[in-house]
Amino acid sequence: MHLADINPYLRYARVHPAVMEGDRFRAAYDYRLFYVLDGDMTFVTEEGESALTPATVLFVLPGVPYRFVGRAKVLVLNFDLSREHADDPVPRTPDEIGKFHAERIFTHTPPPELSHGITLYGAEALEPLLRRCVSESLCLGEGSDAITSALLKEALCLLLEETKGISHEQPKIVQEITLYLRENFDRSLTNSDIAAAFGYHPFYLNRLFKEHTGTTLHKALLAVRIRNAKGLLKRTSLSVEEIVKESGFSDRTQFCIAFRHATGMTPSEYRKKSRT
Incomplete structure (x- = not known):
């Protein structure tokens, strides 16, 4: 299966007021997306632990x-990546490991991009899509199934776009830098500032980062800022001046030059096109 071929089937979508801790490992029979709305907890697997805070997304594989x-x-959200088992719409509760039956897993061959778990911090851009999945799944109206499938596919593609550049083969420091840029892009940052945050010399850290990502620290930071600005232009009515500030640019001129270079359009042209 290729990413372009997925046709997700949403089996369950709800907001849980309180996901509580458990002392035993469980495994699901379909794919899971968790988006933390409020509170703090820890996600534990056999490979390690991840501290979860609001706006964190987890993508968990079956089994x-x-x-x-x-x-x-x-x-x-509980879902399959295909509609092969759409005739079995009843959600299945994850089983404790001792009672888990691997042969009951719904989907067996994910595309390479979705063949591993994903943890993404600062994933506010996904929240509107995931909330729409919930609301559409509760409508039960004509076409709601197709709508939730399209929304879920868009959410998965956005998740992959947001995690682009974070690889399991990368040194941990490179992954930490990528996350740092995404969490601090709205600040005034130089290579020296970034290097100081990790205790490295700027030249060495920039070379290490480029070696494993193919881009420099400056270009990576600029890409995060442009992506944030594009999202604000699409989803909000903020003025360009406000978006300049929210996205970490020093002034409107710098922003407009960088935005046109990245997209081929002015911010106003991009906003108009994205809403037509």
Whole structure:
């Protein structure tokens, strides 16, 4: 299966007021997306732990043992990547590992991009899509199934776009830098500032980062800022001046030059096109 071929089937979508901790590992029979709305908890697998804060997204594969420690308000989606089992719409509760039956997993051959778990911090851009999945799944109207499938595919593609540049083969420091840029892009940052945050010499850190990502620290930071600006132009009515500030640019001129270079359009042209 290729990414372009997925046709997701949403089996379950709800906002859980409190996902509570469990002391035993469980595994699901379909794919899971968790989006943390409020609270703090820890996601535990056999490979390690991840501290979860609001606006964190988890993508969990079927058959992977996991449990949560703590309590948080979470948006939960259960789904397949194809409609092969759409005639079996009843959600299946994850089983404890001792009772898990691997042959009952719904989807067996994901595309390479979705063949591993994903944790993404600062994923506010996905929240509107995931909330729409929930609301559409509750409508039960004509066409709602097709709408949720399209929304879920868009959300998965956006998740992959947001995690582009974060590879399991990369050194941990490179992954940490990528996350740091995404969490601090709205600040005034130089290579020296970024290097100081990690205790490295700017030249060495920039070379290491480029070696493993194919781009420099400056270009990576600029790409994050442009992506944030594009999202604000699409989803909000903020003025260009406000978006300049929200996206970490020093002034409107710098922003407009960088935006046109990246997209071939002015910010106003991009906003108009994205809303037609």
